[in-house]
Amino acid sequence: MSQENILVIDNVTKRFGGLRALNKVSVNVRKGEILGLIGPNGSGKTTLFNVISGFYHPEEGSVNLRGEDITDLKPHQIARKGIGRTFQIVRPFGDMSVLDNVLVSGLFSVPRGGKTEKVQDRCRRILEIADLTEKINVPADGLSIAEKRRLEIARALALDPQILLLDETMAGLTHHEVDHALGITSKIRKEFGLTIIFVEHVMRAIMAISERIVVLSEGAKIAEGSPKEVSENEQVLTAYLGQRGKK
Ligand SMILES: Nc1ncnc2c1ncn2[C@@H]1O[C@H](COP(=O)(O)OP(=O)(O)OP(=O)(O)O)[C@@H](O)[C@H]1O
Ligand SMILES: [Mg+2]
Known part of the structure; x- marks a missing residue:
């Protein structure tokens, strides 16, 4: 069965000096799927997000969005084309309210002089889904870690993306908060x-929640498949055990 690929990452290599943070990585992302990207610390996950969203440009390979080559576009151009992302280290505007933080992102996609009413409605709806309605007037600095992470997702969503890249939005959360975040993601x-x-x-x-998982290790893709397939993959187990051994 053929499925439409919304994003095609083809043979991407990204170097930092002598280090290959990404080494000939190819991934096809299907429209509408939830794809998990995993791998030990330093395996290149955030670097791949940075390449997809235009913060880094790869030395080799390409990124195609709906058939269009976006490899060399700038981050704001890629955001406008429909790829939203969160950052591993959240940095909201701390002295601005939760609602204003989301509006800043939302207004980015509105042409100058355009009507903002729809954006305001959309941002409020997003905050409702992110379970932050009660906090809309609170300065972002006043939020808990879990709430800040939900605000980060809300800000990415306010851009009205077709693809959302979430970088460790559940790190440091309690068991209960992870369940909550999973519900919100779905x-x-x-x-x-x-x-x-x-x-x-x-x-x-x-x-x-992943339908498919891609595994990176030391910059290379070492496995891809269903959660079950990946969790039983020898190379994946070795990569994780190897890391544990180093710590
Ligand atoms: N701007 C940079 N300059 C130099 N090296 C970098 C830069 N960004 C990432 N790296 C290196 O590239 C490799 C991949 O880093 P990356 O942040 O993509 O890993 P990661 O899989 O996201 O790890 P983690 O799970 O710890 O977030 C690491 O060795 C990292 O030190
Ligand atoms: Mg990372």
Whole structure:
């Protein structure tokens, strides 16, 4: 059965000096899927997000969005084309309210002089889904870690993306908060019909919502498949055990 690929990452290599942070990585992302991206620390996950979203340009290979080559575009151009992302280190505007933080992203996609009413409605709806309605007037600095992470997702969603890249949005959360975040992620995908790629170290979360998983190790793709296939893959187990051995 053929499925439409919304994003095609082809043979991407990204070097930092002598280090190959990504080594000939190819991934096809299907429209509407939830794809988990995993791998030990330093395996290149965030670098891949940075390449997809235009923060880094690879030395080799290409990134295609709906058939268009976006490899050399700038981050704001890629954001406008429909790829939203969160950052591993969240940095909201701390002295601005939760609502204003989301509006800043939302207004980015509105042409100058355009009507903002729809954006305001959309941002409020996003905050409702992110379970932050009660906090809309609170300065972002006043939020808990879990709430800041949900705000980060809300800001990415406010851009009205077709693809959402989530980088460790569940790190440091309690068991209960992870469950809450999982519920929100599923709701987001359902309501907005998004394609989601997410990086996560919380295995329970990955296994619960990924339809497919891609595994990176030392910059290379070492496995790809269903959660079950990947969790039984020898190379994957070795990569994780190897890392544990080093610590
Ligand atoms: N801007 C940079 N300059 C130099 N080296 C970098 C840069 N960004 C990443 N690296 C290196 O590239 C490799 C991949 O880093 P990356 O942040 O992509 O890993 P990761 O899989 O996201 O790890 P983690 O799970 O710890 O977030 C690491 O060795 C890292 O030190
Ligand atoms: Mg990372």
